[in-house]
Amino acid sequence: MTAPDPDTRTHFEETWTYFEEAWHPGNVRMMGPRTHGAWLGSTVFDGARAFEGVAPDLDLHLERVNRSAVALGLKPKVAVERWDELVREGLARFPHDAELYIRPMYWAELGFAGGVRFDPESTNWCLSLYHAPMPVPTGVRATLSPFRRPSIEVAPVDAKAGCLYPNGARALMEAQARGFGNCLMRDGLGNIAEFANANAFLARDGVVHTPVPNGTFLAGITRARVIALLRADGVTVVERTLSYDDFLAADEVFTAGNFAKVAPVTGLDEVRFEPGSVFRRARALYWDFAHGRR
16 A cells, blocks of 8 residues: 555544544545445535634534435434534634634435435434635636536525535536636526635625525525625625626626635636725625624
8 A cells, every 4th residue: 555645644634523423533434335425415514614713603504504404305413502512522623723614414324225215314424624724815717607507496406415516516627627716607597696616796886796596506604694794884785686797897706605705706707807895895894703893
C-alpha cells in the first residue's frame, strides 16, 4: 500500500465524524455496496458553518436536515436538541476559531427486494465536522449554464438531497471548462433560479432583487437571513422572476450561501462588475449578525 498523499493525511486529521454512537477521526467508511444511499441516492444532508468562534443559524440548519429527511421519505431519527448537543461535542475537538463545515446527514440502508424503493425504517445517520476555510471574497466570474434546475414534479427540490448535486456539479464543470468559476442556472421556463452552488442576488439603483422561490431551487437559510438583514437596515429587497438579461444589466451581482456566506460576482460572461457598496453592506450586516452585534 502506498502512503497517503499530504492532502489525504490533512483531510484525515482535520475531520471528526459521529457514527454509531462514537466519534471517529477522518473519512470513516460508513456505507457498503448494497447501501441504498450509496447506490441509489437516498441521502439528505445540511451544512452549517463555524468560523471566528460562532456558528450562525445552527438551529435552523439542524431543523432543516430533519425536514429534508421527511420530504425524501426518510425517518428523522435524531432530535434537533440531540444534533445540537453532538455539534457542540464536535466543535470542542477543534480550535475555538476554526473554520469548519458542519454536516448532519441521513440515508437509507436498505431497499425492498434490491429495488429502487427504500425502507424508511432503515434510515441511518451521521454528523461530520471538518476544516473548510472560508473563501476570500475576491469575487468570481460566472457564465450562463446550459443545464437547468428541475421542478418538484421531477426531483425532490424541497429537500437538501444529495441526488440534486450532480446536476450542479456538471454545470460547474462545464463552466470551468470554459474558463469560469461559477454559473447561473435557469429553471424549465428559462428564468434564473440560482447559481450552481448558491442563491443569486443583483442590485440595481440601490434596490436588491433575487429570484422568487418557485419550486425549482432551495431558498437557503443564508439567503433568508441576508434578505431580513438588508430589509431591517432599510434596503428594498424584491423577490421576483428574473431573466439573465436582468443580471447582465445589474450594477452588482452577489451570492448568498452557507459555504461562503455573502460573496461578490465580478463578471457574467463579457460583462464585468466591481464588488460594490450593496454587497459590502450585506456582508457586513451578516458578520455583525453572526457575532451577535445585531
